[in-house]
Amino acid sequence: MTVVLGSSKVVPRRRRRPRSYWALRIGIAVLVFYAAVALISFVWTPYDPLTPGIGDGYDAPSWAFPLGTDRLGSDMLSRLMVGARYDLGIAFVAVLIALTVGTTIGTLAGYFGGKLDTAVMRAVEIFQAFPGLLFAMLVVQAVGAGIVNVILVLSFVGIPDYLRLARAEIHAKRDWQYAEAARLAGNLPWRVAFRYLLPNSVGPLLAFTSINAAFAALVTASLGFLGLGLGPNVPEWGNMIARGQDGVMTGQWWVSFFPGLAILGLTGGLYLLGDALSDITDPRRRGR
C-alpha cells in the first residue's frame, strides 16, 4: 500500500498511455534506427568513409558535409554511419554470447546448488575482482586486434553478471510449487530448470541484457578510444573520438563531438529500453 500526503481531490484526466509504454517504444525505435543506419552503410554512404582528402581537412559542418570532416578530410557522417556497424554489432554479438553461456551456467549452478554452486560462485567472485575494462585491455593487447577478439573478450567479461542473475533467479524459484509439480511429472532436473523455471525469469534477464548491451557498447568505445582492439583506421566511434582530440584543443570540436552523441543515442536508448522492460516485467505492477 502506498501513501498520499494531503487531501484527495478528483482530477479529470484524459486517457493516456503509461510512461513505460513510451519508453519502450522509444528504446526500440532507437535500436531499429541504429540497426538501419548500420545496414544502410553497407550499401550507401554520402561519401567513402575511408578515403582521405575529400574535404580539405577539418571542414566545419556545412551543407556539403553535414557533420564536418576530420583531420584527413574524410566525411564525418559517412564514418559515423559505418561506425554503427562496429559499436552496435560488437555489443550485440558479445551480449548474446555472454547471455547464452552465463545464463546456462548460472541456471545449472542455481538449480543443483551444493558444491557446484559454491565453486562457481567463488570463481565468479574472484573473476569479478578484476576491473572489467582493464581485463579487456590486457587481453586485447595480448591476443591482438580484431573484431572477433574484441567480441570474445567482451563476452567473457559479461558472463559473470548473467551467471549471477540467472543463478539468483533459479535459486529463488527452485522450491516453488510448480517446480515441484514439474519434478513429480517425471521431468529430468535440467529440463525442469531450463524449460519450466527459466522462462519465468525472462523479464529480469531481458531488462538486464539491454543494460548490459549498453555497457558493452561503452567498453567497445573505450577500447577504440585507446586504440586497442580494432585497428587504427577503423571508423569505430571511440576511435574517432580519440583521433579528434587534437582538434578539440584547437577548436575543431565536431570530430570528437558527434561520435560521442552517436554513443549517447545508442547507450541511452538501450538504458531506456532496459528501464522500460524492467518496469513492465516487475511483478509488483500487476493490479495497481
Next chain:
Amino acid sequence: MSDVLLEIEDYSGGFRSETGDFLPVLHGVSYRLKTGVMTAVVGESGSGKSLVALSILGIQPPAFERSGGRILFRGTDLLSLDERGMRRIRGAEISMVFQDARAALNPVFTVGRQLADVWQLQHGGGRSAAMKQAIEALRRVSIPEPERRARQYPHEFSGGMAQRAMIAMASLICQPSLLILDEPTTGLDVTIQSDIMELIVELSRTRGLTTCLITHDLGVVAETCDEVVVMNAGRVVEIGSVEAIFTTPRDLYTQRLLSASQLVEAA
C-alpha cells in the same frame, strides 16, 4: 445515546489506472462512529472497508481518487484539511493499528526508539523521558522484559508481540480519541488472536476510546463489539447493533455472511 465522533457521509471514489481509466470502487459509503462505542466494520476482501479507514487518516493509496462525500470528525470535514491540518489529527486525535505489525515497524530502528520518537512527537520532552514512556507502554501491553525488548529490532519480535507493540504505539503513546484497527489479528495464531483482542477491549474501556475494528472475522465481532457496519463491494449494506445483526439480519448479504461463518445462533 452517545454522540457521533466520526461520520462518513456518502463517500465515493475509485482507482485511476496508469492509462487514465477510472474504476469506481466505493459507492456512497455512509456510517457513524459513536463516542465510546466499539464499532466493527465487516466485509470480505475487496469490500473497501480498509480503503475507507485509510481515507479517514488521509493515507489512502495515491492511485485512489475521491469522487464525492465527506468525512466529518467532530464536525470538521477531514477531506478539506491540508497536510498540516491532517498532521495535527494523526496520532493526536485519531490513530491506527495495521495488519502486519512487523512490516509496519521500521526494520532499522529499535522498537523502543520508534515508540519514543512518537512520544516526543506527540508530547515533546527529552529522549530519556520518552524512552521511559516507551518501556512503560510495552509493559502495559504485557510484553515481558520490556527494557530488553525496547532495545530489540522488529524482526526479533514475534507476530503477536509486534502487534502488541503497535497497539501500544497507537493507543498508549498516542492518546487519540478514535482508534482504528485494520485487521489487527489476521494472520496471527488463534490463541494469540484472542489475547490481542482482550488487550484491545481492555484498553478501549479503560481509556474511553472510540474504537473502529475492521475485520472479516465475525467471531471476534460477536464477542467484543457493540455496533456493526456490513460492507460489500464498496457499499454499506446494513448497520445495526451486534444483537440485531447477529439475530435478525435484514440484508441478504449479511445473512449469507453469517451463515458462511457458521455463527447463526439464537442470541
Next chain:
Amino acid sequence: MPPLGKMILRRLLWVFPVAFGVVTMTFFMARVLNGDPTELYAPPEASDALRAEIRAKLGLADPLPLQFVHYLWNLLRLDLGTSFTTGQSVASDLWDRLPATLELGLIGLALGIAAGIPLGVLAAVHRERWPDFLVRGTTLSGMALPQFWVGLVLISIFFVDLHLLPGPVGRLPIGIALPPRITGFLLVDTLLAGRPDLWWLAVKQLTLPALTLGFSSAAPIARVTRSAMAEALQSDYVRTAIAMGHGRRAVWFRYSLRNALLPVITLIGGVAGHIFAGAVLLESIFAWPGLGQYALQAIERSDFAALQGFVIYASLLYVLAFLLVDLLYMFIDPRIRA
C-alpha cells in the same frame, strides 16, 4: 564471541582466499598473455647465451611451480618486480603515482555523492513529476556517455571556448614544480609548503577532471538512491510513521533515507573501487600522472612487471572496497546480524 563479532571475523577471513585467487589468476594471466618477456629486455642482436642469462635473471628458467612460489614470496615482501619502462621497482612506481589517483578520485567521488544522493531523494519524493523526469533524464545521459567524451566536452567549453579553466596538462601547469611531497596530495602539500598560489593552481587543474568524474559517478548513485528511496516511501513502515503524525521531512530524512541507503552503499563501494583502481581513460585525457596512466603505458609497452603489479593492486582494491561495504552493512542493517 558475540554473533556480530563472529560474522565480522568470517567476512575478514574470506578476504584471504579471494586475494589468493586473484593473485594466482594474475600470475597465470600474465604468463599466458605476455608470452616471453625476454625479448623485451634483450637487445636484438643478443646471442643465445645472453638470452639464456637474461631469462635466468628474470626467473623464467625455473619450473613453473617454483616461479609461482618466488612470485608469492616476493609479493609478501611487497616486491612487485622492476618496471621495464621506468627502471624502478613497480612497488615504488605505484606508490609514487597513488596520491594523484587518490586525490582526484576522492574529490570526484565526493562530488558524485554530494550531487547524486540529494538528486535521488528529490526524484523519489516527487515521483512521476517533473523533478523526477529531469533527474532521470540527466542520469541517463550520465550513464550512457563515455567518461572520456564528457571530459573532452568540458575541456572544449571551459578551456578552449571560455578560457575559464586551464588546459589538460596534469596536476599543475607546465613548468611549475611540485611542492615537497609530504602526503602526496597537492591540496595539502601546497599549503604545508606555504604556497597558497600553488594551491589555487592545483585546484584549477583539478576542477575539470573532478567534475567529469563527479558527473559520471553521480548518475548511477542518483538512480539507485531514487529507486531505493521510492521503495522505502511506499513501504508499510513509512505509512505507520505518517499515521502517527510524523511530518514529511521527518519521514523522508529519518525514516526512509536510512533504509534506502543500504543499496546505495553497495553501489558507492563499486563505484569507488572502480575509481581508485585508476580511471584509465580519464587520466589519459587530462594527462593526469596517476595509476590509470601507468597502467595504460604498461599495456602499450608490454611492461610485464608493471602490468602485473598494477592488476594486483587494482583487484585487491576491489576486494577491499567490497569488504568495507559488507562490514558497513553489518553495522547499519540489524537484520543481517540475526
